[in-house]
Amino acid sequence: MINMTKIAFIGVGKIGQTIVFNTVIDGYADEVMLYDIIPELPEKFEHELRHALASKRLKVEILSTNNLDDISGADIVVITAGKPRKPGMSRRDLFVDNAKIMIDLASKLPKKNAGATYIMVANPVDMMASVFAKYSKEFVVSTGDQVETMRLRAYIAKKLKLPVYKVNGFVAGEHGEDAVVLWSTVTVNGKPFSENLGVTKAEVEDYVKKIPGEIIRVMGGTTWGPGTIIAELIRAIALNENKVMSIAIPRQFEDEIIHVSVPTVVGSSIGPTLESLLDEKDRWNLMASMKDFYNVYKENLKQLEASIQAQ
Numbered sequence: 001m002i003n004m005t006k007i008a009f010i011g012v013g014k015i016g017q018t019i020v021f022n023t024v025i026d027g028y029a030d031e032v033m034l035y036d037i038i039p040e041l042p043e044k045f046e047h048e049l050r051h052a053l054a055s056k057r058l059k060v061e062i063l064s065t066n067n068l069d070d071i072s073g074a075d076i077v078v079i080t081a082g083k084p085r086k087p088g089m090s091r092r093d094l095f096v097d098n099a100k101i102m103i104d105l106a107s108k109l110p111k112k113n114a115g116a117t118y119i120m121v122a123n124p125v126d127m128m129a130s131v132f133a134k135y136s137k138e139f140v141v142s143t144g145d146q147v148e149t150m151r152l153r154a155y156i157a158k159k160l161k162l163p164v165y166k167v168n169g170f171v172a173g174e175h176g177e178d179a180v181v182l183w184s185t186v187t188v189n190g191k192p193f194s195e196n197l198g199v200t201k202a203e204v205e206d207y208v209k210k211i212p213g214e215i216i217r218v219m220g221g222t223t224w225g226p227g228t229i230i231a232e233l234i235r236a237i238a239l240n241e242n243k244v245m246s247i248a249i250p251r252q253f254e255d256e257i258i259h260v261s262v263p264t265v266v267g268s269s270i271g272p273t274l275e276s277l278l279d280e281k282d283r284w285n286l287m288a289s290m291k292d293f294y295n296v297y298k299e300n301l302k303q304l305e306a307s308i309q310a311q
């Protein structure tokens, strides 16, 4: 086991709190650092966590702060800081506002957290990872489609009345409306997916893409699903678990570093991706999704530049 147990959380709003809670309750972290710009929020959240840890008889050091300079020596830095979607908004609508936050964080965080692994959560998550990588030159992964992957498994299992561990398979591409189900990877009871089982590909895809919007409409944001899934990602890195997860690691695409999810081995070092094991159709879909990502990303970078110049 590698000693990677000091974890910083930049932003402790809805999703940040859920990830922190899942992480501390897991008991392996030595120290968590909580930062947000809202006065007193990290501090009051620290109290809540201490109460929960007391009940669980767990010892985790907690530092809470409104001063980014206090965040130092982290092994893993999890970034949820940013605006969330309002009902009806697309994740991509958040690009300019949240990219400005990432540029600011990219200029400050690496100074005191050399060699940390950065995990981007704020949306549009893959593009925010690419922006953070561009401006910080640090290694950053996007939580990407691991969330869609679990939504896919959960839906098929519920529909077919099976325990979820009998369903496998991955979703890849850009997190959100453009995610692609890698059908060649989907198995039920260890056998390749077939519509004869009683669930169609179209309905699975529809569910995976639409359910977060529906949750946001009623609950104001998605928290428990992604909060648990992202905590599992942090754990896989911290405890060197070498799990296969559909996250996005940096890749060179034309003149930019971009982040598009592919099933990837996640441990204290992250990679390789398992792209070469996919069938031709899935690889083709993935390539199309990378091109689409690149074009939208370039367009968004232009808007960002114009917005920064207009300030």
Ligand SMILES: NC(=O)c1ccc[n+]([C@@H]2O[C@H](COP(=O)([O-])OP(=O)(O)OC[C@H]3O[C@@H](n4cnc5c(N)ncnc54)[C@H](O)[C@@H]3O)[C@@H](O)[C@H]2O)c1
Pocket: 010, 011, 012, 013, 014, 015, 016, 035, 036, 037, 038, 080, 081, 082, 083, 084, 085, 094, 098, 101, 120, 121, 122, 123, 124, 125, 143, 144, 147, 221, 222, 223, 226
């Ligand atoms: N990757 C995923 O699967 C996933 C899942 C859920 C939410 N998200 C995204 O995570 C982000 C946060 O969502 P939320 O529901 O927690 O929103 P939220 O509004 O509840 O929390 C955001 C927090 O970020 C803080 N913040 C804003 N600017 C900051 C800065 N410069 N430094 C530090 N903190 C700052 C805010 O004060 C707030 O506490 C959104 O962009 C949302 O879309 C991603």
